[in-house]
Amino acid sequence: MSARRWAALSRKRAIIVASILALVCAVGVxxxxxxxxxxxxxxxxxGMGEWVDLDGAFIYKRDIENTQGYSIKVNxxxxxxxxxYIEEYGQDEGNTVEGLDGQSVVCLEVEAKNxxxxxxxxxxxxxxLIPKRKNDYFMYARHLWEESEPNAKDAFHLRLAKxxxxxxxxxxxxxxxxxxxxxxYKQPITDASFEFIVSNAPVRKVIDVSLSD
Numbered sequence: 001m002s003a004r005r006w007a008a009l010s011r012k013r014a015i016i017v018a019s020i021l022a023l024v025c026a027v028g029v030x031x032x033x034x035x036x037x038x039x040x041x042x043x044x045x046x047g048m049g050e051w052v053d054l055d056g057a058f059i060y061k062r063d064i065e066n067t068q069g070y071s072i073k074v075n076x077x078x079x080x081x082x083x084x085y086i087e088e089y090g091q092d093e094g095n096t097v098e099g100l101d102g103q104s105v106v107c108l109e110v111e112a113k114n115x116x117x118x119x120x121x122x123x124x125x126x127x128x129l130i131p132k133r134k135n136d137y138f139m140y141a142r143h144l145w146e147e148s149e150p151n152a153k154d155a156f157h158l159r160l161a162k163x164x165x166x167x168x169x170x171x172x173x174x175x176x177x178x179x180x181x182x183x184x185y186k187q188p189i190t191d192a193s194f195e196f197i198v199s200n201a202p203v204r205k206v207i208d209v210s211l212s213d
Contacts (some may be wrong), residue, residue: 043204048074052207057199059123066120070160072198075109075167078131078210082144082185089148089169092160100185106138107210108196114160121159127198129209131191134194138172138189143179145171 046052054067080088082100085107087093106129112122125145129138146152148169160166176184196207 023208034147041201041204043206046073046205048077048207048209050207052198054122054199054205057201057203057205059198059200061125062201064124065157066117067122067199068114069117070120070122071095071115071117072110072112072122072124072207074196074207074209075111077109077194077209078107078209079103080105080107082182085144085169086147087170089152091147095147097182097185100182102186102188104173104185104187104189105141105144106189106194106211108170108172109167110170111165112158112160113165113168115163117179118162121157122198124158124170124198125156127196130195130197132192132193132195134195137175138194139175139186141173142170144173145169164210 007118051052051071051073052074054070055070056062056066058065058067081102082105083096084101085105086096089107108129110124112124114120125140125142127140130136131138145168149155158166158168173184174187174189176187192211194209196209197204198207
């Protein structure tokens with residue numbers, strides 16, 4: 001290859017490399033400015049037994065949830081088995097299942113109230129229970145909860161009559177769905193401290209939960 005051709009090829013490669021570097025720098029600068037100007041969501045922490053006024057804060061979408069006037073608190077948190085939950089809160093103790101006696105359920109005693117709201121609701125069953133290790137989350141055990149609240153079958157939110165209060169016992173399980181074999185209720189829970197996320201925006205409201213003795 002002649003020296004002239006080699007020099008031309010080298011210049012072409014240099015231009016390509018420079019263009020790639022410029023593009024990478026431009027993308028990096030854009031990401032920096034987007035992150036620098038992003039609005040940080042305020043986080044509020046509450047203790048057990050403390051009322052959390054939602055004041056319009058929501059999980060997914062403000063106008064659908066309409067939590068103005070709604071408040072929520074966690075009175076207690078207990079670790080129990082599937083069968084213990086059925087025996088204590090279920091409508092039919094005969095619905096226990098052989099072998100589901102491991103400590104696989106975190107039961108939250110949740111109290112909610114509605115002051116003045118005629119059409120709002122709390123998307124309580126989309127609230128995640130996150131262990132302090134924060135590398136996983138526990139999900140609402142819908143079918144188990146329906147054993148204690150049969151009239152609320154297939155409900156995906158908690159809607160209260162205006163100016164009323166209600167207490168319910170919501171079970172949380174590991175993040176597995178296996179209705180046939182119910183292996184989620186064979187997975188022991190060893191965590192003792194959690195964060196219960198009751199809203200994501202415009203304020204992230206968190207109830208710090210510890211298992212009751």
